Amino acid sequence: MITNIPFGEKYAGLSIFEPSEGTLVVVPSLSLPQDELRRIKAARSYEERLLFLLLTLRAPGVKVIYLSSAPIDPDIIDYYFAFLPDPDDAAKRLTLITLDDPWSQPLTRTLLGRPDVLERLRGEIDGDACLVPFVLSELEEELAASLHVPIYGPATSFAYYGSKSGAREIGHEAGVPMARGFGDVRTALEIEEAIESLPGERVIVKLNDAYSGLGNAIVTKADRSLISFSAGDETWEAFSAKIRERGAVVEEYIEHRPLYYPSALAQVTPDGTARVLATHDQVLGGDSGQVYQGCTFPAAPEYRAEVGASAGRIARVLAERGVVGLFGMDFFALKADAGYAALLCEINLRIGGTTHPYGAATLTTGAVYDPARGLLMAGDRPKHYTATDNHASACLRGRTPGEVLRAADRLGIGFDHERRTGNVFHLLGAVPEHGKLGFTSIGDSKEEAEELHALTRRLLSGL
Structure with missing residues (x-):
């Protein structure tokens, strides 16, 4: 051991x-x-x-x-x-x-x-x-x-808390709202009983240890042949084998629209201090619209405070159990009668997709998170960003990282060190073979960050 x-x-x-x-x-x-x-x-x-x-x-x-x-x-x-x-x-x-x-x-x-x-x-x-x-x-x-x-x-002895079933256990202990569902299902009978016990026309089945939404399947209760997998080449036979091996949760499928997908990034230092570092709105895509593509900071003001508060309660529970390090939490947010509700979706007990954008933004601008407002502040100026892991363009394939970076500077979409705004690029090693890269667009407002991000996509696709 x-x-x-x-x-x-x-x-x-x-x-x-x-x-x-x-x-x-x-x-x-x-x-x-x-x-x-x-x-x-x-x-x-x-x-x-x-x-x-x-x-x-x-x-x-x-x-x-x-x-x-x-x-x-x-x-x-x-x-x-x-x-x-x-x-x-x-x-x-x-x-x-x-x-x-x-x-x-x-x-x-x-x-x-x-x-x-x-x-x-x-x-x-x-x-x-x-x-x-x-x-x-x-x-x-x-x-x-x-x-x-x-x-x-987080030590591997805590890995269960980062599974879909473990997240439900931690969410219950932290008093955080969640969709109705069942954890630790493995057999065909357990799956069937869970599906029949939940309300609604559809349910979602999520593998315990999947990531980026790739282990999800949406099942139509009236016709079990109608299954939508996040991974387009998945089959129910192969998926069922993974359930038996890894376990899964079965939850009600949230039909409410519009539905938003905020997340939170948190940290527990070795002395047990738990802190929420940021909230984000996730950008999802893929065949079923559930695969992480990027994020924007901060999460929308309508539910930002609730997401931050729920994330803080979860982080404190994990800290009490001995977890150390960085981890993320994904939520659903929807409009309810009394305002917006945020439901815990999962806990990712590891470095995730929002970690690089947060690190890039804070380490290049010197901004510090203000938990009261949920904003990153560089002095008296807030910083906003929009990030992607998945910009791909055929015209980039065969280029070198250096060529792309020099083109970005020439086109005025690099980083302005004086204003502390602009793009921070990553995943550049994927450019030559795949024509793919990521970038975090930082601005002094949400609008500035989004406009720069859209401009960068257009210009990179036209190189």
């Missing part, structure tokens, strides 16, 4: 967004169900989602070791360094370690089988350090134990 290394008192209040010293060992391994991961275009490039942590090198006492399964284009590293006051000094405190094996996934599993790389990694850790995983699995715990460093993330 692997025992997690505890944080020392010195780092009891550590936030990975604002470390003052020490080494961040960043392991962006996609230690997730590989069958669903293969459905995501340019999935391996999602290892670059944590590159925003290079911006923490602004603090002269911070060192970053960043691992990847394939080399990261030097132009991408230089791009992040350009946000820092002393790029040359930052470069001395960054160590990039690649396995040069892009097709062997997940990264951590391959790393554990490479004693030469592990030995180099141990040699690079100097003084206090912590491991920052994209996803925390037993693989990352084994790696941290091998390096003898603590992990900034």
Whole structure:
């Protein structure tokens, strides 16, 4: 049994967004169900989602070791360094370690089988350090134990709370409203009984450990052959096998329209302090309209406060149970007789899609979250942003990251360091092969951020 290394008192209040010293060992391994991961275009490039942590090198006492399964284009590293006051000094405190094996996934599993790389990694850790995983699995715990460093993330012993069934348990304890439903169903009989017990014409079945909405199925009660899967190539036979293996929840399908999809990002520091960092409105798409595509900050004012309050209660419950690190919570929001209601949908006990936009926005603008208003404030000026992980254009395929970044500057859609507005690009490694990238458009108002985002999409699609 692997025992997690505890944080020392010195780092009891550590936030990975604002470390003052020490080494961040960043392991962006996609230690997730590989069958669903293969459905995501340019999935391996999602290892670059944590590159925003290079911006923490602004603090002269911070060192970053960043691992990847394939080399990261030097132009991408230089791009992040350009946000820092002393790029040359930052470069001395960054160590990039690649396995040069892009097709062997997940990264951590391959790393554990490479004693030469592990030995180099141990040699690079100097003084206090912590491991920052994209996803925390037993693989990352084994790696941290091998390096003898603590992990900034929820231990695998808490993994159940990040499942769809576990989220319902935490939501009940926190007193947060949820759709009616049943957790921990596995057999055909349990699924059938749950479907018949719920109101409405349709129900939604969600795999316990799926992500990005890819493990969802909408079932029509009157005709069980009418099933809409988030993953277009899914079948009920294969889906049922996953239910038996992983478990699932069956919930009433919220037919109310309009329906909104806010989320919250929270953090528990090693001393047990729980904080809500941001609320967002998610942008969803895909075959069933349930797959994460991007987000806007902040969530709409009609339900922002309720989402933030519910997220705070959930974060405190998780902190009391011993969870440490970053995690997200997804909600449904709808108009009710007494205003807007926010219902907990799921807890993602890991770094998620809104983490990079939040990190990019705060680390480039210096903005600080004001929980009373639910806004990011840079001095007396609020910052808003609109972000995507999924801008793809055929005209980008074959281009290099450097070419795209230079074109963005030429077109005036880069970042204005004086105004602290503009675009922060990511997932640039997916450009050459897939013509895909992500970007966070930051403005001083919702309208400015949205206009810049729309303009950027048009211009990038016309390169």
